[in-house]
Every structure is written in C-alpha cells, then in structure tokens.
Amino acid sequence: MDNIITVEHLVKRYNDFPAVDDISFSVKNGEIFGFLGPNGAGKSTTIKILCTLLSITSGRAVLNGFDVEKDPLKVRQSIGLVFQDFSLDDRLTAMENLYFHGMLYNVPRRVLQERMDSVLEMVQLTDRKNDLVKKYSGGMKRRLEIARGLLHYPKVLFLDEPTIGLDPQTRTAIWEHILHLRDSLGLCIFLTTHYMDEAENCDRIAVIDHGKIIALDTPANLKTSTVGGDRITLTADDNGFMAEELKNRFGLEAVLQDDRLSFQVDQGDSFIPRLVAAYPERVKAISLHEPTLDDVFLALTGRGIRDEFLSDGDRFRQRRLRRRR
Numbered sequence: 001m002d003n004i005i006t007v008e009h010l011v012k013r014y015n016d017f018p019a020v021d022d023i024s025f026s027v028k029n030g031e032i033f034g035f036l037g038p039n040g041a042g043k044s045t046t047i048k049i050l051c052t053l054l055s056i057t058s059g060r061a062v063l064n065g066f067d068v069e070k071d072p073l074k075v076r077q078s079i080g081l082v083f084q085d086f087s088l089d090d091r092l093t094a095m096e097n098l099y100f101h102g103m104l105y106n107v108p109r110r111v112l113q114e115r116m117d118s119v120l121e122m123v124q125l126t127d128r129k130n131d132l133v134k135k136y137s138g139g140m141k142r143r144l145e146i147a148r149g150l151l152h153y154p155k156v157l158f159l160d161e162p163t164i165g166l167d168p169q170t171r172t173a174i175w176e177h178i179l180h181l182r183d184s185l186g187l188c189i190f191l192t193t194h195y196m197d198e199a200e201n202c203d204r205i206a207v208i209d210h211g212k213i214i215a216l217d218t219p220a221n222l223k224t225s226t227v228g229g230d231r232i233t234l235t236a237d238d239n240g241f242m243a244e245e246l247k248n249r250f251g252l253e254a255v256l257q258d259d260r261l262s263f264q265v266d267q268g269d270s271f272i273p274r275l276v277a278a279y280p281e282r283v284k285a286i287s288l289h290e291p292t293l294d295d296v297f298l299a300l301t302g303r304g305i306r307d308e309f310l311s312d313g314d315r316f317r318q319r320r321l322r323r324r325r
C-alpha cells in the first residue's frame with residue numbers, strides 16, 4: 001500500500017464554526033509528514049479525528065486501510081500517540097510503564113518482554129529501564145513515550161509537538177531517534193511542530209490555515225514555489241512608512257514580523273545598496289537571506305509561526321498593514 005493515510009473532503013464543525021473546512025490529502029508509507037499551521041488552524045482537530053478521538057462532520061479518513069469512523073479499534077491498533085502533555089506514570093519504572101501499555105494494547109505476553117527490550121534499545125534507555133520515571137530528565141521521558149508509542153508496532157506514529165519545552169541538545173537527540181525510526185522501521189511519522197528548523201527534517205509538509213490546507217509539498221519545493229527569491233529583513237525608524245514606500249516606489253509587499261519588515265526581492269545583493277542610498281537616514285538595520293521555512297510560513301499565512309509571541313502593538317501594526325494591502 002502506497003498511502004497509509006487518505007483524507008477526503010474532511011469537515012469538522014463546532015456548532016457552525018468550520019474548524020476543519022473540506023481538506024483532502026494523503027500520507028505515504030514510511031514518510032515523515034509535518035502538519036504545520038498557526039494557532040487555531042485546525043491541526044489538533046485533524047489529528048484527533050485521525051486518532052479516532054473526535055467524530056467527523058462530513059468527509060472521510062482512512063488509516064492503514066481502515067475507516068476511522070467505521071473501524072476505530074483497528075485504527076487505534078495501527079497508531080502510536082505521543083501528545084504534548086507527559087502521560088507517563090512517574091511512580092513506576094520505565095519497564096512497568098511499558099508493561100501496562102502492552103497489556104492495554106493486548107500485546108501477547110510471550111512477545112511483550114522482547115518488544116519492551118527492543119523499543120528501549122531504540123531510544124537508548126536500556127541501562128535506565130529499571131529506574132523510576134520521576135528520576136528521568138525531560139528528554140528521557142519523551143524518549144520513553146516514543147518507545148511506548150512503538151510497543152504495539154504501529155504503522156503510524158503521531159507526534160504532537162514532540163520536542164516542545166526541551167533544550168536544543170535534547171531536541172536534536174529526539175530528532176535523531178525520529179529519523180532512525182523512519183529509516184530502520186519504515187514507519188510513517190505524522191507530526192506537528194512550531195520549530196521551523198525541525199520541520200526541515202520532514203519529507204513533506206502540509207500547511208493548514210483557517211481549517212484549509214493552503215500548501216503541501218517537500219520543504220525544498222515549498223521554498224522555491226512560495227518564496228522564490230531572496231528575503232530581506234529590514235528595521236526602519238518608522239516601519240509603517242517604509243512599508244508604504246516599498247510598495248509605492250518598488251512595488252514590493254512587506255510583512256511586519258516582530259519589529260522588522262520582511263519582503264522578497266529577486267536580486268537582494270543589488271537591491272540593498274539602492275534602498276539604503278534612497279533612505280540613508282531611515283534604514284536602521286538590514287539583512288539578506290535565502291528562503292527558510294519561516295519565510296514560507298510567513299508568505300503563506302501572513303503570520304510568523306510564533307505570532308503568538310508578538311506584542312499587542314506589533315499585532316495591531318501588522319493587522320493595519322495587512323488591511324492596507
């Protein structure tokens with residue numbers, strides 16, 4: 001089977017509000033699929049539907065050949081879940097946590113011990129397997145949760161913000177494990193993340209906004225098709241004024257992100273000297289960079305993925321700029 005997940009015209013309404021608004025996509029066997037979107041875009045709603053935790057308003061979702069509404073038990077046996085909140089019992093050891101999960105998922109007793117050993121080995125926790133989980137670091141707990149999610153040999157592992165709240169070193173280590181799982185087990189990994197550097201590791205990415213999928217491609221293709229040229233980031237003494245000037249004089253659409261303007265231009269290295277010469281007193285800082293997934297996100301949604309951290313003033317200015325366009 002080529003596609004492990006198929007979603008067709010999926011709609012989920014809360015009362016009249018369409019949290020998921022007619023989305024269709026498929027996920028291939030053995031790929032890392034990133035599901036990205038700003039807050040409230042509809043990511044959790046979609047994931048909950050795929051995990052059989054939420055009913056569908058209309059449309060269809062099939063996972064591992066099983067319809068999520070008609071065959072929820074078969075779907076549950078096909079998936080592993082690692083959600084944002086830690087869900088281990090920290091008064092138990094790693095082995096005891098795994099054992100209870102194995103019982104819950106009806107993993108046959110004769111293979112359970114061997115599986116527990118094998119998943120602990122995968123996340124390199126073998127030598128700590130008899131320690132109480134409360135003695136674990138945040139990264140170790142997350143690794144144990146991943147191991148637990150694999151115990152019943154799922155076809156798809158759902159990871160909702162797998163590295164949130166972890167330090168950069170631990171994030172890197174968790175990603176090594178995720179990539180290893182894909183490469184060694186051919187597992188499909190369906191994940192959400194707010195970290196764009198991590199999203200680079202995905203084989204394909206779907207961007208969802210206001211309940212609709214607005215882009216779906218490989219990270220490289222998204223950059224070329226969405227952003228294209230170089231991106232310039234600029235801080236002026238008056239960002240609103242400069243955005244207007246960029247539009248009127250150069251035909252460029254700038255977006256305000258944090259306290260900087262960001263816009264795309266074909267040949268940034270020749271444009272910068274022209275701009276600085278035209279506004280010598282006004283440009284406070286300027287930089288040029290090749291497209292990143294942050295730029296893709298910004299170009300597609302008009303918002304940075306970390307929009308929620310903008311100050312109220314910035315948010316107001318950004319809305320004003322968007323209205324003007």
Ligand SMILES: Nc1ncnc2c1ncn2[C@@H]1O[C@H](COP(=O)(O)OP(=O)(O)OP(=O)(O)O)[C@@H](O)[C@H]1O
Pocket residue numbers: 014017019037038039040041042043044045046
């Ligand atoms: N139980 C509910 N009742 C009513 N509205 C809801 C409910 N759950 C979610 N929503 C709304 O549906 C929309 C999509 O929510 P969802 O949680 O799927 O977004 P999300 O992309 O996962 O956001 P986040 O990144 O903040 O987790 C939001 O506008 C949210 O307020």
